Amino acid sequence: MDQNVNQETQRIPQPPQHRRRSRRRKNGGCAGTVVYVIAVLGISVILSLAAIFVANDVFAFVKDNAVKEVTVSENTDLISLAKQLDDEGVINYGTIFKLYVRIKGDNEGVLAGSYSLNPNMDYGQIIDTLVNASSTETMKITVPEGYSIAQIKQLLLDEHVCTEDALNEALNEYPFKHTFLQDELPAEEGWLEGYLFPDTYEIYKGNATVVDTINKMLNNFETKYDAEIQAGAESLGRSMHDIVTIASLVEREAQVDSERATIAGVIYNRLNNASQFPYLQVDASVLYGLGRTGGTLSEEDLKSDTPYNLYTKQGLPPGPICNPGHASLYAASHPEQHNYYYYVAMPDGTHLFANSYEEHEANIAKSNAAQAAAAAANTEGSSEGE
Structure with a gap:
């Protein structure tokens, strides 16, 4: 009987093992889902908090008030x-x-x-x-006669009046409304050359006032280009642009006030006799085209292909090469009447004038001799000082 019982027992079917394994897998899947949801929620909360903190920093919703x-x-x-x-x-x-x-x-x-x-x-x-911050204190700056826009710009930067970005925008992009500038529009690089009147100005520092600073110079030009200069320009049949351009040549060429009108006369004599003298041959204009304000011109320089090379381009340059003062503007509108077509510089800044090329060659020889003597004297003086 015991044997039968054992046999009966052995016949009793055992519960399938795979059912228990299935239950465990189901429980594990639920737990994984919960963990995943919690993780997503946690990350979302962290990102939301981060976004709130960043947004608060960017937009200053709730921040400390402390200067x-x-x-x-x-x-x-x-x-x-x-x-x-x-x-x-x-x-x-x-x-x-x-x-x-x-x-x-x-x-x-x-x-x-x-x-x-x-x-x-x-x-x-x-x-x-x-x-855009600006100072409440004023400062004085002096723009010398004959400074180009590039030189004025560097002066303002050296004096820490404003940043270069603000200055470039004011000089090259701001459409100033002065009547005498309307023919020069649209605003572009260099368009104000000749019209920033050299003078001493009291200005505010800061980017917010840089347009006002340039505006003061333009207003001053409008005042200084007075009735006498306008009348002289009309009698010569020249536009303001022509007068300012010629005045800029005179400003950079003349070193002695008494010679301004004389040099202006040479320029007009050549312009009025273009068939015989097609080129003005003004060195200062060549230098401007090369981006320089001084120095000796080489043979290569005199062949440079710029619109300001008045050894290869006929007539006046495209525009002014600097910002002339009142004396040069007056000389350009009231040139001296004479028969000179040439001039050459002497060491002291004066010029020798000539009405023929032969006379001009003789003057060049005098100038070269004087320059050599001056150089030798400087060298001797330097040696004695050592």
């Missing part, structure tokens, strides 16, 4: 300032600030100096303050 003085060194742009602003607590995320500036596409230079910034400013306000 901070930030000192900016020379030749600094907005992106370069990101770390400094972060370190000084004006912003919290320098990398985000850099990205913001790059997206806006206005990585402008910032004028050296101290700025009052506040963490409760949004990024746009911070940038506007850094780029």
Whole structure:
């Protein structure tokens, strides 16, 4: 009987093992889903918090109100300032600030100096303050007669009046509304050459006032181009553009005031006798075309292919080569009446004038001899001083 019982027992079917395994797999799948959901929710919360913090920094929804003085060194742009602003607590995320500036596409230079910034400013306000801030104190600058726009620009930069970006925009892009400039529009690089009147000006520092600074120079030109100069231009049948261009040549060529009208007369004599003298041959204009303001011209320079090479281009240059003062404007509109067609410089800045090429050659020989003697005297003086 025991044997039968054992046999019966052996016949009892056992529960399938795979059912238990299936139950465990189902439980594991539920747990995995829960973990996945929790992870997604956690990441979402973290990203949301990060987005809130970043947005708060960019737009300054809720930030501390505390003025901070930030000192900016020379030749600094907005992106370069990101770390400094972060370190000084004006912003919290320098990398985000850099990205913001790059997206806006206005990585402008910032004028050296101290700025009052506040963490409760949004990024746009911070940038506007850094780029467009102006000082409440005035300063005086003197623009010498005969300075080109390039020289005036460098003068303003050397005096830390504004940044180069702001100055370039004012000089090359701002459409000033002065009547005498209407024929020069549209605004482009160099279009104000000749019309920034040389003088001493009291101005404000800062990018926000750079247009006003240029405007003062233009207003001064309009005043200085007076009735006498206008009358002289009309009697000569010359436009303002012509007078300013000729005056700029006179300004750069004449070293002695008494010779301005004489040099202007030489220029007009050649212009009025173009068949015999097709080229003005003014060295200062050649130098301007080469981007220089002085120095000796080589044979290669005299063959340079620029519109300002008056050894190869006939008539006047395309426009002024500098910004002339009143004396040169007056000389250009009231040239001396004479028969000179040539002149050559002497060491003291005066010129020898001639009405024939033979006489001019003789004057060149005198000039060369005088230049050599002056050079020898300078060399001797330098040796004695050592």
